[in-house]
Amino acid sequence: MSSASSPETTPPGIVTRLQERLPEARLIEPLIIPLGALLASAVIFSVFLLALGKNPVTFFSLIWTGGFSSWFSVQNALQRAAPLILTGLAFAIPARIGLTLLGAEGALVLGGLTAAVVALPLQAAGLPALLILPLMALTAMAVGAVWMGLAGWLKHARGVNETISSLLLTYIAIAIASFLIEGPFRDPGSANKPSTQPLGFDLRVSEMFGTSVHWGLAAGLVLAVLLWLVMTRSSFGFAARIAGGNLRAAQGQGLPVGRLMLACCAIAGGCAGLAGFFEVAAIHGQANASLAAGYGFAGILVAFLARQNPLVVVPVAVLIGALDASGGLVQRRMEMPDATMLVLQAVIFLTLLVSDTFYGRLPFLTYQRGEDRS
Amino acid sequence: MSLVDFLIVFYAMIGGAIRVSTPFLFVALGECLTEKSGRINLGLEGNLIFGAMVAYAVSYTSGSPWLGVLAAGGAGLALGAAHGWICKLPKVNDIAVGLAFMSLGTGLAFFFGKPYIQPSAPRLSSLPMGGWSGNPQVQQALQVNPLFFVGIGLAVVLWWALRNTRAGLTLRMVGDSAASARAMGLNIDLVRLLATAAGGFLAGVGGAFLSLSYPGSWNEGLSSGQGLMAVALVIFARWNPLRCVLAALLFGAAGALGPSLQAVGLNWGYHFFNAAPYILTLGIMVASARSKSAAQEAPRELAIMK
Numbered sequence: 175m176s177s178a179s180s181p182e183t184t185p186p187g188i189v190t191r192l193q194e195r196l197p198e199a200r201l202i203e204p205l206i207i208p209l210g211a212l213l214a215s216a217v218i219f220s221v222f223l224l225a226l227g228k229n230p231v232t233f234f235s236l237i238w239t240g241g242f243s244s245w246f247s248v249q250n251a252l253q254r255a256a257p258l259i260l261t262g263l264a265f266a267i268p269a270r271i272g273l274t275l276l277g278a279e280g281a282l283v284l285g286g287l288t289a290a291v292v293a294l295p296l297q298a299a300g301l302p303a304l305l306i307l308p309l310m311a312l313t314a315m316a317v318g319a320v321w322m323g324l325a326g327w328l329k330h331a332r333g334v335n336e337t338i339s340s341l342l343l344t345y346i347a348i349a350i351a352s353f354l355i356e357g358p359f360r361d362p363g364s365a366n367k368p369s370t371q372p373l374g375f376d377l378r379v380s381e382m383f384g385t386s387v388h389w390g391l392a393a394g395l396v397l398a399v400l401l402w403l404v405m406t407r408s409s410f411g412f413a414a415r416i417a418g419g420n421l422r423a424a425q426g427q428g429l430p431v432g433r434l435m436l437a438c439c440a441i442a443g444g445c446a447g448l449a450g451f452f453e454v455a456a457i458h459g460q461a462n463a464s465l466a467a468g469y470g471f472a473g474i475l476v477a478f479l480a481r482q483n484p485l486v487v488v489p490v491a492v493l494i495g496a497l498d499a500s501g502g503l504v505q506r507r508m509e510m511p512d513a514t515m516l517v518l519q520a521v522i523f524l525t526l527l528v529s530d531t532f533y534g535r536l537p538f539l540t541y542q543r544g545e546d547r548s
Numbered sequence: 549m550s551l552v553d554f555l556i557v558f559y560a561m562i563g564g565a566i567r568v569s570t571p572f573l574f575v576a577l578g579e580c581l582t583e584k585s586g587r588i589n590l591g592l593e594g595n596l597i598f599g600a601m602v603a604y605a606v607s608y609t610s611g612s613p614w615l616g617v618l619a620a621g622g623a624g625l626a627l628g629a630a631h632g633w634i635c636k637l638p639k640v641n642d643i644a645v646g647l648a649f650m651s652l653g654t655g656l657a658f659f660f661g662k663p664y665i666q667p668s669a670p671r672l673s674s675l676p677m678g679g680w681s682g683n684p685q686v687q688q689a690l691q692v693n694p695l696f697f698v699g700i701g702l703a704v705v706l707w708w709a710l711r712n713t714r715a716g717l718t719l720r721m722v723g724d725s726a727a728s729a730r731a732m733g734l735n736i737d738l739v740r741l742l743a744t745a746a747g748g749f750l751a752g753v754g755g756a757f758l759s760l761s762y763p764g765s766w767n768e769g770l771s772s773g774q775g776l777m778a779v780a781l782v783i784f785a786r787w788n789p790l791r792c793v794l795a796a797l798l799f800g801a802a803g804a805l806g807p808s809l810q811a812v813g814l815n816w817g818y819h820f821f822n823a824a825p826y827i828l829t830l831g832i833m834v835a836s837a838r839s840k841s842a843a844q845e846a847p848r849e850l851a852i853m854k
Contacts, residue, residue: 333838349823513658520652531637
């Protein structure tokens, strides 16, 4: 990775271990460095806007209006945050075991398609909607888990680089989905935009408590907490984090590294598949090309901003959702292309990665020996 | 499928292999150069798209497609240099930075490219290489863009220079053992920065081919993962510029499969045929992973092979 050599870390003695418990650099760093990076990216983007002759103050106030200021815009942001939480988790969980897995978009599309396709025969068989909806969610999760598990299996069994393979699998997934949507599962009524048969209203996931936010948000929240518990408080999570920290050491300890990797990828695929289920059952009501809306890729940014912590994924997803939600407003009021938010997100992503270099090196913090985390 | 149909598909695939392979070739050579220095740039997909857009815009405003090619290279150079500069900071993950550059290049291309989707820019003219044949299909297949020959020439030069020049030796040494390069007093970061910037330049030129020759227009779906496939292609070609040419031709032929089958009216499952390059890449990665000879020829400092 980086070419600079970090100082050898020595095993901490009792004194340093005691000191580590104090709220020192270790605790402040993960808070101020990402916030600093966000601030820096706002400055960089303002320069970009100024160079184009646009007013950055107008831009950021429009983001505030479109994403946070009113109940309507907050609901809009939360609505978009729901799939982002799930796809953020889909990147964060494999990242804990050291895998850079980009396949969430493909798993989301295939999961959504599965949910749309299994629903109608189940309904025809006379099952009640209350039973069909969980079945749709479960099959969507299963398909997603298999799809992303494939990249993990290829990594473990054949040593295939998971970053490239998972992205290729995404393109293949979208091709499969387009083929099925335009071919065998096409609703003959969908002339202009090929889609599967629309779900009946009893098979739609409703909004929560009179808001316009669907239950996918609650599912994302529950899963985030659950996965945080699994990754930090269970022996599975402990083993996964060891394998992510030092693969050789984990193998030496006899940990089932392959199975751990597969499980992490499958969990990720399940999350992405669930996001697809909610996109179909709560938003579109059928599967079509709109499923590949880029939530899978935006989840990568969410996970990096959250430093792969499942709990932090939630607020970050809301933030990115708010950026997304205000995109239309910025587009209309400032006459800027819809790719503006894409550029802003890329700038945030890049500044955030650059900010990694400051861990253990902030000039105004005092560091103890062996605290240099790399 | 009749014999005539088969021949049409065959010619279309040969022509397609030459046309479709050119951007693959440029990105692969660029990535090869970067990886030889021990660093991976996953962001060349971004360079490709941004280069395509810049080339189209410059060609449209200036009227000179070759100026567009040069501008695309410059845009790619800037992105590559930025990648190289960021990756020399300690503790920065070069794979993740590549992902960020992929989205930055794409974002910038879509941002500035909106006004250029409609107008048509002057394209690079092709050389008719099929004059010897009376068959119009052969003549059509052999409309070869000069950039294709530039790419092949470049591959030969790179292959020769990596073996026989001081610069080539320096590059390989930095890529194989940073420690010994440092002991020789070489500036590793500088070598890698230059290699990444040069790789970015080549990927930008590859993008210019996309928008100025084949398919020959600018739109947002122009490159769907070709830059990324080229990264896998370099692993398949085992960091040898000459093998990159062969691999690029193979990928080009796979990419031409979908359109040529559609040309003879075979529309069933064209999504799958269009996905052929992705499936081929995946298959090749599965087949060549853990291969002993690949592991031996890989630059030792390359994170992706560890």
